[in-house]
Structures are given as C-alpha cells and as structure tokens.
Amino acid sequence: MNFHSLFGLKSRPKPLPAKAKTIAAEGPPTIEDGSANALRRQLVQVLLRDVVRRHGIxxxxxDCQMLVVSSRSRGEGMYVRLVMRHWDPRLLNYAVAFQKALMVxxxxxEPRATDWLYGISWQLEVGDTCPYKELPNRSVWQEPAQKPSHQPPQKPAHEPTPQDELKTDLERIFAIRDSDMLMRGEEAGRPARAYAKTEPQKLVNP
Structure with missing residues (x-):
C-alpha cells in the first residue's frame, strides 16, 4: 500500500517530459494542491500524528514542515523538518528513536520514498519553555555523561542451561499426557482414577 492508494489516487501521476523537468528544476520548487508533493506532505503529516499518538507524546x-528542493544530481525531492514546539529532555533523548519510527x-x-525523501532534520522552536538559556562552563563537556534513567533489563542471576530447558519440556509433556488420560477416562464413563503424578526421570550427567 502506498500513499496514492492511501489517499484514493487510482494511479501515479505521469512523469513529466525531459524538457518539462528541466524547466521545473530551473524555477522555485513549490507544493501545489493535488500534486505528488502535496500528497507526500499530507502522508508525512498523517504518519507523524499517528506516531505521536501511538507513543503517547x-x-x-x-510539528513537521516539508521543504521542496531541486538537486542537479537527484532532481526534485523533499526534506522533512521535525519542529520541536515544547521543551522536554525526553524528546531529545528519544529523537533518534522517534525519527526511526517515523521513517519505518x-x-x-510508500516503499519508493527513498526516491524523493532526501532526509529528516530537526528544529527547536521551544520559546521560553527551555530552562537552559546559556551554554555552561567548558568543564561540563569534559565530565562523563550521566547514564540514562532507562536501563536495559538485567539478565537473570541463573542462566538456564540446556538440561534445565529439557527438564522443563519433559515436565510439560508429562502434565499434558496425565491430563489427557484423565479426560479420556471421564468421557468413557469410567470414574477418573487417581493417577500418581508422573515425575520425569532425573537427568544423569555422563
């Protein structure tokens, strides 16, 4: 599914002749209503709102802005500019992850987005919401950076061995077999006998 089908376009716009492309590249690139660039801008804006909503931001x-540029080597394309309107250090910490999620x-x-999407940039327009008005002393940059508050999950103290996993699988198999035997006895009209709990044979190391 691409952005043309997403917005109800039946087919892709026909490519411009070579001469028309040259003329368009010479003039100022714009986003006209109904053009491919307008649909691309609408697509990115919709997906941006979806990523923001999905992750609880x-x-x-x-906000985002779409910039149309013209390159001699790549032709006409677009840049996505993500604009931060509110200061929050979490947005900076997870800016790379957010950009990656949006690009995905x-x-x-639009699988062919790499043909027209030249890149993603960030711009800070947070007004007075940022408390850091001036750069700190140069010694700050020489101190080791603080570890992020979000730590990866710690590994369990005891890593399961292949024998542990085999023992767990055997216990599950025996439990399923015992339950199946009890159910078949009840369906046959026989009173369910009290089966002794089956214990897997202990594994002996060679």
Missing part, C-alpha cells in the same frame, strides 16, 4: 509538542512508517506506506 502530547499533541502540539512536535513512511517506508511501509
């Missing part, structure tokens, strides 16, 4: 903290969604709906 307050609406209004992030764009590629899912």
């Amino acid at each position: 307050p609406p209004g903290w992030l 969604d764009i590629m899912r709906f």
Whole structure:
C-alpha cells in the first residue's frame, strides 16, 4: 500500500517530459494542491500524528514542515523538518528513536520514498519553555555523561542451561499426557482414577 492508494489516487501521476523537468528544476520548487508533493506532505503529516499518538507524546509538542528542493544530481525531492514546539529532555533523548519510527512508517506506506525523501532534520522552536538559556562552563563537556534513567533489563542471576530447558519440556509433556488420560477416562464413563503424578526421570550427567 502506498500513499496514492492511501489517499484514493487510482494511479501515479505521469512523469513529466525531459524538457518539462528541466524547466521545473530551473524555477522555485513549490507544493501545489493535488500534486505528488502535496500528497507526500499530507502522508508525512498523517504518519507523524499517528506516531505521536501511538507513543503517547502530547499533541502540539512536535510539528513537521516539508521543504521542496531541486538537486542537479537527484532532481526534485523533499526534506522533512521535525519542529520541536515544547521543551522536554525526553524528546531529545528519544529523537533518534522517534525519527526511526517515523521513517519505518513512511517506508511501509510508500516503499519508493527513498526516491524523493532526501532526509529528516530537526528544529527547536521551544520559546521560553527551555530552562537552559546559556551554554555552561567548558568543564561540563569534559565530565562523563550521566547514564540514562532507562536501563536495559538485567539478565537473570541463573542462566538456564540446556538440561534445565529439557527438564522443563519433559515436565510439560508429562502434565499434558496425565491430563489427557484423565479426560479420556471421564468421557468413557469410567470414574477418573487417581493417577500418581508422573515425575520425569532425573537427568544423569555422563
């Protein structure tokens, strides 16, 4: 599924002749209503709102702008500019992850986005919400960076061995077999006998 089918377009716009492409490249690139660039801008804006909503980021903290550029080597393309409207250090910490999630969604709906999407940039327009008005002393940059508050999950103290996994699988198999025997006895009209709990044979190391 691409952005043309997402917005109800039956087919892709026909490519411009070579001469028309040259003329368009010479003039200022624009986003006209109904053009492919307009649909691309709408697609990115919709996906941005979806990523913000899906990950619980307050609406209004992030916005996006689409910039149309013309390159001699690649032709006409677009840049996505993510604008931070509200200061929060978490947005900076997870900016790379957010950009990656947005790019994954764009590629899912428009696999050929690499043909026209030249890159993603960030711009800070947070006004007075940022408490850091001036740069700190140079010694700050020489101190070791603080570890992020989000730590990866710690590994269990005891790593399961292959024998542990085999023992667990055997216990599950025996439990299923015992339950099946009890159910078949009840269905046959025989009173369910009290089966002794089956214990797997202990594994002996060679």
